[in-house]
Amino acid sequence: MRFTETELPGAWVIDLERHRDHRGWFARTYDAEAFAARGLQTRVAQCNASFNRRRDTLRGLHYQVDPHGESKLVRCVRGAIFDVAVDLRPHSPTYCRWLGVELSAHTGRSVYLPPGMAHGFQTLTPDTEVVYQMGHPHVPAAARGVRWNDPAFGIAWPEPAGRRTISDRDSSYPEFRP
Numbered sequence: 001m002r003f004t005e006t007e008l009p010g011a012w013v014i015d016l017e018r019h020r021d022h023r024g025w026f027a028r029t030y031d032a033e034a035f036a037a038r039g040l041q042t043r044v045a046q047c048n049a050s051f052n053r054r055r056d057t058l059r060g061l062h063y064q065v066d067p068h069g070e071s072k073l074v075r076c077v078r079g080a081i082f083d084v085a086v087d088l089r090p091h092s093p094t095y096c097r098w099l100g101v102e103l104s105a106h107t108g109r110s111v112y113l114p115p116g117m118a119h120g121f122q123t124l125t126p127d128t129e130v131v132y133q134m135g136h137p138h139v140p141a142a143a144r145g146v147r148w149n150d151p152a153f154g155i156a157w158p159e160p161a162g163r164r165t166i167s168d169r170d171s172s173y174p175e176f177r178p
Contacts, residue, residue, distance in 0.1 A: 001028055003038060008087050008099045010114035012040065014073075015107070027108065029075065030133065040112055041071040046134040052079075052123045056160035060120015060170060061086055061146045068142035069115030071135030079128030080104035081121040082158050086146065089116035096178050098155050103130075118146050122157055122164075147173040 002015040016027040032042040050059065061084065064070050074083055083103050087094045101111050102124070113119055121130065148155065148170060 001031060001034060003034070006099050006101075008085060008094050008097060008117070009092060010040075011085055011087075011099055011117065012038070012112040013101055014110045014112060016109070018108070029108070029110065030073065035112075041114065041135040043135050044073075044133045045070075046137045048132040048134060048138075050130045050132075052128045052130075053126060054165050055123055055126045055128075056162055057123045057128070057165040058120065058148055058157070058170065059167075060084065061118035061148055062120065063088060063116070063118040063144055063146075064136065064139060064142040065144055066115075068136055068139040070138075071115055072113045072117075072119055073110055073133040074103065074113070074119070074121075075108070075110035075131050076103040076105055077129050077131055078105050079123060079125035080106070081123050081128060081130060083111055083121045084119070084155055084157075085111070085113045086118040086153050086155070087116070088118055088146070092116070096152055096176075098153050100156070118144075120148055120170075122160075124158065145170060145173045146176045147171070150176045152176040152178055 018025040
C-alpha cells in the first residue's frame with residue numbers, strides 16, 4: 001500500500017500495490033501495522049457496504065458526534081465515485097475545507113478519514129458498490145449530517161449527466177453555521 005497524506009490533516013489516500021502474475025493480481029487493502037505507523041486508528045468495529053443502482057446518486061454528508069466519532073476507510077469495489085470529506089473539527093487548521101477524491105474499482109484506491117469529518121459521495125457510474133471499514137459502530141443518536149450543497153463548504157461536485165438522486169434526509173439538513 002502507498003499512503004499519501006492529503007491537505008486535510010489525518011486524511012490519507014491509499015493506493016494498492018498490486019503484485020501481478022499470470023493469474024491476475026493480489027494486494028493488501030488494510031494493514032494494522034502500516035496504519036498504526038502513521039498514527040491512524042486501527043480498530044475496525046463495523047464494515048458496511050452501499051450499492052447504488054443509478055449514476056449520479058449522492059449519499060451524505062454524514063458523521064457521528066463525540067464520543068462516537070468514527071474513522072472510515074472507504075473503497076469503491078464496483079464502478080466509480082467522487083468521494084468527499086469535509087473537516088468539521090473546530091480546532092483544525094482546515095476547518096470547513098473539503099477534499100474530493102475519485103475512487104474506482106479499476107484503481108482500487110481508498111481513502112482514510114479520521115473522526116470529525118463528514119463523508120459523502122456521488123456515483124460516477126451505474127451499479128456502484130462502496131465498502132467502508134468503520135472505527136466505531138453506528139449509533140443512531142449520534143448520527144448527524146451536513147447538506148451536500150451547503151455554501152459554507154462550496155464543494156465542487158461533478159455535474160450530473162442526468163437527474164441527481166438524493167434522499168430527502170440528505171437534501172434537507174439545515175445550513176451549517178461554523
